[in-house]
Amino acid sequence: MDNTEDKDSRFRHLEVKIGVMTVAAVAGIILLIILIGVQKDLFSSKYHVHFITDSGSGFKVGMPVKLSGFKIGRVRDIELSDDAKVKVTAEINKKYERWLRSGSKATSAKDGLLGESFVEITLGPAKERVIADGEKIPYAKSGGMEDIMEEVKPILTEVKEIIHFMNSPEGDLKATLRNAKTFSSDLKETRSNVDKMVIEVGSTMKKTGAFIETLNAKTGAVLTTTNKLVGDVDTRMNLVLDKAGGAAKKADEAMSRLPVITEKLDAIANDVKKLSGALSSETPRLQRIMTKAEDTLTEGNALVKGIKEGWAGNLMMPEVKRRPELVPLDGYLIRKQKKDSQGSK
Amino acid sequence: MTGYKKNIHRRTAAAFLAAMFFLAGCASDKNGRPFLEKKAAGLEAAGADAYGGGDYGASLRKFSEALAANRSVDNRAGELSDLINIGRVLILLGDYGSSVSYLNEAITLAAGIKDDANLSEARATLAKAHYSSGNGAMAADEIDAALAIDERLGAVSGAKLNLKASILMDTGRAIEAKELLKKALKNSESADDITEAANALRLLAGIESAEGTDGSAALKFYERAYELDKTLGNPFKIAVDLKNMAALNLRAGRVNDAAFLFERHYTAAKTIGLLAEAVLSIEELIKIYTASGDGKKASEYIILKDSLIQAQGARISNAEK
Incomplete structure (x- = not known):
């Protein structure tokens, strides 16, 4: 029977080597899990509040919960209650507890028209008491996509009519072009x-x-x-x-x-x-x-x-490390001013 | 034991591959972060570019997209600058209500992340939104708060001083406004901020002109503002300067100079499409030439005025259609 260790010295103490590597890999993975956990606030202490809504559509577990635009927690659980209502439980970071007072309300909201959905909790009045763990907060219904579509429908019809009129020879666009020419x-x-x-x-x-x-x-x-x-x-x-x-x-x-x-x-x-x-x-x-x-x-x-959108541009673009700039308070021709002031220097 | 050893390299390789896939999975979120920040930075640059070119609709779209991108990666600094920029664009679009709500959000965020410099910018912008919507008292509170922050930080801003001076001028405190404008002018000149230096000069000219003197001091301020606006290539402000210089020359009895300036204002206003402004200058020219007995020139300008009014009417009726 062949002895691999005798033939190739690299196989000597193989068990020890594998053991060390496995321990290192496991330690690395644990470290990563800890780092990700810290980054995602998994280890910070939490408390729960819940609200009741008629429909669970638009909510999902893990959805962010925000207060004044800041993420303060996430939706922990969604369940159907005995009276066919939906109970949404939110897990809030304990450090934001002081902002949630009786008088705070929950609403579902979106970042822009097509942005991410989230639960917005309003700031409670300072004189009111802080909401306790597991307490219920009121839910205020906000206009959904269907409501917006209903509102937008007549506008779309008008837009259609306007486009039709613009395309006709006596329409705005054609007439304006003629006038501009003259x-x-x-x-x-x-x-x-x-x-x-x-x-x-x-x-x-x-x-x-x-x-x-x-x-x-x-x-x-x-x-x-x-x-x-x-x-x-x-x-x-x-x-x-x-x-x-x-x-x-x-x-x-x-x-x-x-x-x-x-x-x-x-x-x-x-x-x-x-x-x-x-x-x-x-x-x-x-x-x-x-x-x-x-x-x-x-x-x-x-x-x-062209350069920016090309793959080479994407690869060569350095990682963004900058302080975002503000446009001037008086909105006039920034490019020209910059160019001229550089030229004059 | 031997069988185990035979397959050990395969098992090790498989374990490595699994570890690599796991690490890549964990890292994917970290790779997505700079990509989205880069995308947001590109959108912010495009927004600023559109703002500089006067295309405020496009600017608003770009800054809104940048805001969504920055929020998705929790880039608070980017989010804050986007909120302030959106507030500034909305002021220029005349949507003061929306501007105020974005700026209030920016103020909460700036206080939360303890960014005092941008807190001052947000409050100054909020002051401008209130001032533009005719709410002078709230504008005064906000600009005072912004200037107090600047003072604590040891910073001076010509734009903010000019805004404060405008608010003071509206409440009849011209002397205080004048002192602030002098400071704003000095600061803007040393900071190479041509726009705000010209704004300070125009406001100073306004104060001097209202004081009822012969207008020579006001004229000098307008002339300096005009020279700065020429270097900026801003035709709207050039037109304002020319019109005011013409009126001051006319007030001082320098009729020929006034006529020459009104002619230049007419040309500038017509070039940028301000036909109503161009008509006002022509009316002044008709008065000047009628008074000097140059009937031929006066009748030429009367014909020009009629053709301009016709063009203006055509434009209005096209817009109404």
């Missing part, structure tokens, strides 16, 4: 009119500038001639000028004001130029920025979505 062609026309106006304003400004320059040159020449003339008169008619000295001074003052007025005219012309420049740059800017930003965002979103 409106956008109007806008285009208005844009081209504004562009023309801006060009016209520009050329008018140029002409005005040239005219002012000519006016300046001519005024200068007139002033020089006038000065010469005054000089001649001054030498030839000293006596007359002595008498009319005050009048000549006034004439000089009036003449000196002329370049100041010309300067003011120049400044006004410059202001008009700046304003027309601002108008021409600002009118198409809004539209261009909005179109470009929209295109970039659509492309970016599609790319990111």
Whole structure:
């Protein structure tokens, strides 16, 4: 008879090795059970409350029991009572006992329309006594899916009618599209009119500038001639000028004001130029920025979505460890603000 | 003994496999958790994206789905931020009642998990919901509570100070509001919060404008707000700034400047579809050109006004159909 231990040294002390491994596996399993138990609150002390309802549909054993949105326990048992009513027993974590006071009510609820069903227990008034173990609490019936469907039925009929109307040639959608088309062609026309106006304003400004320059040159020449003339008169008619000295001074003052007025005219012309420049740059800017930003965002979103939804993306995505962010209190264009502020930094 | 030893490797392998299956079964819940948290994070990002783009309906759907995902894995922090975000979206959709109930839930949760920073955010949002629905007294209580938490945490928020200032302004406490707005402006500027800095400037301009002076201080505030709004590319706020700047210039007798600003407001308002606003600016332009004796321009604007009113009427009748 062959002796395996003699042939292969690995089979020596096989019983001990198997024993150690079995003990380790059993210890691991027990540890896991303890960990899961702690996580699922299996070892914390519990107490029970029950309520009576006409129908057991919608309830199941293990269903969560919540208070103010927090899970505080689960449905332990559902049984048919002697008078054909259903008794639902809830197992509540002992530490939440203080919130359940006489005045608390149980209702069945759902997370959203299609979400998980749960039993909601309302908070009892602070002045009332705490509910004792095994005590009964009242049950308040809430609207079920059937009730909602009954309410939704007329809305669905209306939606059907609306869709039918929208699809007809005289319906909202078609008519709106036609109007939008007309409106956008109007806008285009208005844009081209504004562009023309801006060009016209520009050329008018140029002409005005040239005219002012000519006016300046001519005024200068007139002033020089006038000065010469005054000089001649001054030498030839000293006596007359002595008498009319005050009048000549006034004439000089009036003449000196002329370049100041010309300067003011120049400044006004410059202001008009700046304003027309601002108008021409600002009118198409809004539209261009909005179109470009929209295109970039659509492309970016599609790319990111593609990567995220692909299997490789799912594998490579790191585990989520982050603090959830809040949207701003004032709801306006977060993306643009972020982009700009990054750009400005 | 020998037979036992012969099959021992098979039995060991079977025991290992059973243990592996058991462990995999136990671990499946733990693997599902990060997956759902990741899914919720994706939905939250999509919700914030839609909010930023002004699509509040889509934003509400995404945040609601994220809330359900976070609740299914007991992710309390995620649940709390979703509740606050839903509250904020509902305010913008005008559903103040629902907003208040979500925010009350958020306040209970934040107190339960001792997240003071988000407790302050939830209470400030609740203040905005009450303020928007015309309940100034409750809004004042909530914003005071939020600011008290912030003070304890050593945090300053321009948005909350602006909201408090708005509430004060409504009760005629302009001087206190002004001090708060200065603080809000300083804080928003240092935090690079352009939106709230512009909001503070606009509110300051409103106070200055109401004080009955020549309006030069108010005009300066509006001009600064306008520059910030231009960097944000927010056409709705740009239109508001242009209109107010035009009115202040007109009040100060700078008719040409006012006319130029009214023309720009008309263009901006028409581009974003605020036809009624555009008509108001045209009416001002007609008055200005009629008073200055420029009959040709005034009649051009009268024709433009008629065509705008027609377009507006067509839009309203289409909406009524």
